[in-house]
Amino acid sequence: MTAEPPQVESPGAAPLLEVRDLAVRYGRAVQALRGVSLRVDEGAIVAVLGNNGAGKSTLLRTISGTYRLSRAFVEGGSVRLAGKTFTGADPGRLVTAGVVQVPEGRRIFGRLTVDENLRAGGIRQRDRAERARSKERVLELFPVLAERRRQKAGLLSGGEQQMLAIGRALMASPRLLLLDEPSLGLAPKVVGQIADVILEINKQGTSVLLVEQNAEMALELAGYAYVLELGRVSLAGTVEELRRTDEVQRLYLGGGAPDLAGQRGERRRPALARWTDQARRAG
Ligand code: ATP
Numbered sequence: 001m002t003a004e005p006p007q008v009e010s011p012g013a014a015p016l017l018e019v020r021d022l023a024v025r026y027g028r029a030v031q032a033l034r035g036v037s038l039r040v041d042e043g044a045i046v047a048v049l050g051n052n053g054a055g056k057s058t059l060l061r062t063i064s065g066t067y068r069l070s071r072a073f074v075e076g077g078s079v080r081l082a083g084k085t086f087t088g089a090d091p092g093r094l095v096t097a098g099v100v101q102v103p104e105g106r107r108i109f110g111r112l113t114v115d116e117n118l119r120a121g122g123i124r125q126r127d128r129a130e131r132a133r134s135k136e137r138v139l140e141l142f143p144v145l146a147e148r149r150r151q152k153a154g155l156l157s158g159g160e161q162q163m164l165a166i167g168r169a170l171m172a173s174p175r176l177l178l179l180d181e182p183s184l185g186l187a188p189k190v191v192g193q194i195a196d197v198i199l200e201i202n203k204q205g206t207s208v209l210l211v212e213q214n215a216e217m218a219l220e221l222a223g224y225a226y227v228l229e230l231g232r233v234s235l236a237g238t239v240e241e242l243r244r245t246d247e248v249q250r251l252y253l254g255g256g257a258p259d260l261a262g263q264r265g266e267r268r269r270p271a272l273a274r275w276t277d278q279a280r281r282a283g
Contacts, residue, residue: 014041014042014082015039015040015041015042015080015083016040016041016042016044016081016082016175016176016207017038017039017040017063017079017080017081017099017176017207017209018039018078018079018080019036019037019038019039019059019063019077019078019079019080020037020077020078020080021035021036021037021076021077021078022035022036022037022059022062022074022076022077022078022079023035023036023074023075023076023077024055024058024059024062024067024072024073024074024075025072025073025075026058026070026071026072027071031075031231032055032058032072032231033055033058033059033062033077033231034230034231034232035076035077035232036055036059036077036228036231036232036233037077037233038059038226038233038236040176040207040208040209041207042207043202043205043207044207044208044222044223044224045198045199045202045207045208045210045221045222045223046207046208046209046210046222046223046224046225046226047210047211047212047218047219047221047222047224047225047226047239048209048210048211048212048218048225048226048227048228049212049213049215049218049225049226049227049228049248049252050211050213050227050228050229051213051229051251052213053230054228054229054230054231055228055230055231056180056181056211056228057103057104057180057211058072058231059211059228060101060103060178060180060209060211061101062074062079063079063094063099063101063178063209064091064094064099064100064101064178065086065088065089065090065091065092065093065094066091066101066103074087074088081094081097081098081099081176082097082175084097086099092124095124095172095174096124097175098173098174098175098176099174099175099176099178100169100170100172100174100176100177100178101169101178101179101180102165102166102168102169102177102178102179102180102182103165103180104180104181104184104211105184106161106162106164106165107165108153108154108156108161108164108165108168109153110152110153110154111152111153111154112152112153113149113150113151113152113153114145114148114149114150114151114153114156114164115149115150116153117153117164117167117168118135118138118145118164118167118168118171119171120168120171121167121168121169121170121171121172122134122135122171122172124172125171125172125173130173131171134170134171134172134173135171137170137204138167138170138171139167141167141170141197141200141201142163142164142166142167142197144160144163145160145163145164145167148160158185158186158190159186159187159190159193159194162182162186162190162194163193163194163197166179166182166194166197166198166201170201170206174206175206175207176206176207176208176209177201177206177207177208177209178209178211179198179208179209179210179211180211181211181212181213181214182194182198182210182212183195183212183214183217184213191214191217195217195220195221198210198221199221202221208221210222215248215252215253216253219239219242219243219248219253222239223238223239224236224237224238224239225237225238225239225242227242227247227248227252234247235247235248
């Protein structure tokens, strides 16, 4: 059955990214994604939550075409951008089409300077004027990178390296930015700075698909979110809906707290329909 990716965030908006029934394997033994469907509307920030091994990075790698580098293969399903199919396309084609991934762990070039890292990000941008505009935008967003332009990237702090990784991705002027755990290993104050930057990037017109284990941060930023469990979407909804579910409270927001509404005798808010139920109704 084909699951219709739900979207209730902005009813009139056009889908930028549509992932349908994506099934991805690493070799014979590991099935990392088992029929994942999701959608990112033009101008949206969409979050994907999930525990270790849920399939979040595999999902982003499959969308960006970089999955082959980790010897994964697509068994079924599709990835569409602005109505065109890109399933299995090479990463370069996706960058040209406007999809750029910031991988988990930053992967900046430590021996190159900040400037050289940024230049590498803009390598597929042939239009010099556009490249210059992108660089100006990046240095405005991250003044610390402007100060450290000639410094080796490996000498930057973890937060600065994350900023550089995002800045490098922005050099390709993406329509859709894929962010894999940008808060990983960063102090709370720095996480706050990264969150502000993500909001600003989105305000300037870039759609964002954000994978995070830091659910608090992700649900602050996103309008719509999906929960991945063992390679399947187990929950999907607006962040307001997801925040109200027992599962998200318990597993991701540290809520083991007593149910105050229940104690006051108020009617409990309904738990969000399981994704599988939604898919069944849509199918
Ligand atoms: P994490 O937050 O720990 O990175 P994740 O949600 O991003 O977790 P994935 O990294 O996508 O999850 O992993 C999904 C499944 O695929 C896991 O069972 C993982 O062990 C497996 N997997 C991931 N990368 C590879 C690989 N290169 N080779 C084999 N199996 C892999």
